Amino acid sequence: MRRILSAWDKELFLNVATRSWPAAEPVLPRLSRAANHGLLWFGVAAGIAAVGGRTGRRAALRGAGSLAVASAVVNTIGKGAVRRNRPVLDSVPVIRRLSRQPGTTSFPSGHAASAAAFAAGVALESPRWGAAVLPVAWSVAFSRIYTGVHYPSDVAAGMALGAGAALAVRGLVPTGRQLAVPPTPRADAPALPDGRGLFAVVNEVSGPPPLLGPPAERLRGALPEAVVEECSEDDDLAEMLEKAAQQAAEAGGALGIHGGDGSVSLAASIALRHGVPLLVSPGGTYNHFALDLSIESIDDAARAVREGTAIAVDVARVTPTGAAAGKEAGAAESTVFLNTFSIGVYPDLVRYRERWSRRVGSWPAGVLAALHVLRTSAPIDLEINGRRHSVWMLFAGNGAYRSIGPAPLRRRALSDGQLDVRIVPGSPYARTRLLAAALTGSTTALLRRMRIGGVEPGTRLAFDGEVAPAPRELVIDKANEALTVYRPL
Template sequence: MRKTPRLQARTLLRSLDHSLFRRVAERSWPGAEPVLPRLSRSANHGLLWGGIAVGMWAVGGSRGRRAAVRGVASLALASATVNTLGKGAVRRTRPVLDAVPVVRHLPRQPLTSSFPSGHAASAAAFAAGAALESHRWGAALAPVAASVAFSRIYTGVHYPSDVLVGAALGVGAAYAVRGLVPSRAQLPPPARPRTDAPALPDGDGLYVVVNPSSGAQPQLMDPVRQIKAALPRAEVVIYEAASGPLPKVIAEAARDAARRGGVLGVCGGDGTINAAVAPALEFQVPLMVMPGGTFNHFAADLGAETVADACAAVAAGVAVRADVGRVTPLPESPEGGTGAPGPEPVYFLNTFSLGAYPDLVRFREQWSPKIGGPAATLYGTARILRTARPLEAVVNGRRRAMWLLFAGNGAYRSLGIAPVRRDDLADGLLDVRIAHGGRFARTRLLATALAGGVARTRLYAATHARRLHVSGLREGTRMAYDGEVSRAPRAFRVDKLPEALTVYRPLTER
């Protein structure tokens, strides 16, 4: 019986597949025997990649954390696709181990379909997902992923075609995740428009305050060496509590920068950067922002994700104008309205909020030293959902009961109910969100958010505005702004200073 062209092609591919498998099995691979079988076992159930993701989260900074999350999400999609659809659609017998040396055999031979390789899919998905967020992490992970994939042929549990198709599915899963949640490289660069600012190639005229107590970064003192290496003539002050309040130290640096016609720099978390806003506005000096905290939201949205990024921007004189959020206290009238502005406005670069979030920040600060930041956040969220009471206030003339009032400095992209990233730091808008109170509101709001339908419920309102008036707050109500918590005025206005701050940012994101 004559074979059809399709059958001939399948026979040829199968013959090539088996031939390559035998060549790998029969060849001596010096140094591989004690490594590859162990590496293959360590990748069972994604344990290897989970451990790597934890390490990336701990030491990789904001970019490393995003790469870890994207890698894990890509792995999860690839694993689900391969194990439910791939292996169920194609039933392929595992290779015969006769040609594979016994020393390479795995202690437990897998019993599922050989096609496609789940290990190869997971490895490729994690590495490709991380690479789509960070080329450096992708380059570091690629050899590990390739070794895991090859180990499946080396140990005799997969044919080469199983591994190749599995790896292709893994890369496809990473791109599918990026299609659902774009990476930062895909999004428009934030903080327009560009503006003139001094270029300081050697750092002459730059006054930097470094706050070593910001966040929990293990490389916290390293920024000082990086700054001095990149900008050797910069004046660097390492803040110590004995020096006085941080805002005072930053104000002195801003005054010195203004006298020289120079630049104010700060290295720390969002709270430290917030403390630099008022001095930068008062003395009319450009601001250099360097990430040195836990989350570094403003630096990340700005594109300055490393100290090197910020130093390069100052050396080249690349800067933009950014809006500044403002909370202005107002005297409250007997009718509950507001009158003329009061003194001492509070500024914010990221977010302002009332209700549950200030309570969460206080709880996180209390418990983070004991159990760590992520665990403290989860614990605090669970406790607040159980014990919190709605906040009552008059918002734009209407009395409301709310679990949360949020105002972002600029329109945020969102993932469910959570604001994630801004595309533009100079859009003139407040991103206003209110989670209303009511019967079983907490449970209903949480369930709706988890289901992804929060925008369609009456419990949650979101809009873009240019100002917001709040009055009728109880005495002692707390407000949060840029991760800091303080007592809120009984009445206040939230608005913006459009394009008020000149801040350096890298020319392009890497």
């Protein structure tokens, strides 16, 4: 059997070597060289991360991690387990041969393993990006036979090993699709066929430049009877949302917002005040709330509003205690947030990141902002529920977050009535502790209400990515299941 397989392997190699492939000659050798040391895939990962939003960044990271595992297995175990000689190049045309021939053993193909690992890792996180990467991965794997450096069985074994590495990484770090959608009670909301009764505002300032065409046009295409307004830098987003919410209330319809988390929080507060359901369409850089609703695109949002599938979610509120004294919960002085609140160094990080992101991009701006904050900032003193603390940062999440590995990734539920409070205390080794806390991020407490006082003038706070001056004293609490939002089934 072994001889039969070996003969079949060599025969298939000769068939590829002796057949004319005119379209492949200018492409495959270059592609094979580009994949040396994974450089091609790291470049592809950078591109996906730059344009793919949070899902793209997770897909790129998973692909790169899967590649690293596959490469380590091939180079430490695979190459030494089967010491097979490379194919003889006599039958391979000179124009196809690589200028520098590999010096390692032939089995398995490291290039094929890396290609399959990267493509499978990306596809497990994002099938759309996986479909885009797969043809390139297949071409790289085939190029190793085409250029004469591997037998077909070397390539097949490498691809199987790479796919296995991607599955192993998924077993250790589940994908976003493996995480269960946060359980949330169903709510009544009108089904709006073709968007009739939906009054939506598109915040053109939010997020990176769109790659698939203007979002307002795509929203109108998906929901042709919806009223869609575009908010530019010269417009007042709050005023436009107020007008749209009033129209939605009169028509018995819904308010829609296409924008980032800050825009969504503003729209949520206005939807609450007018008593209308909210449709969220992801148009920002991170889109945390939209993704927790399993809405990754305009098409997801349109499907939910057409079918009328909705849930009731918690809303968290920040209320200055002086303004809120003697008033009912949910008064106009309260600021709504749907994801996170923080006070300490994080608001400064957001402020610097936003200032630099338009010039250098979101990722580089985030790195530069973090370095600047670590170098120039210091802990602040706060009174938290009556006790004095020195803290680098206080974080409060709207709902308890699930963590995989070091970081909080997704909420356990969108209507649990809890605040996920995490505190990074100041210390003699403050910056070292801040970096360690960023990696460990342990939960301090799950609360329903928290009072913060003793805030020094000039201190800033952040909620859902927006930065504002902090009041001297404030209360953070929850309005349970207060907001109705559309979510696709």
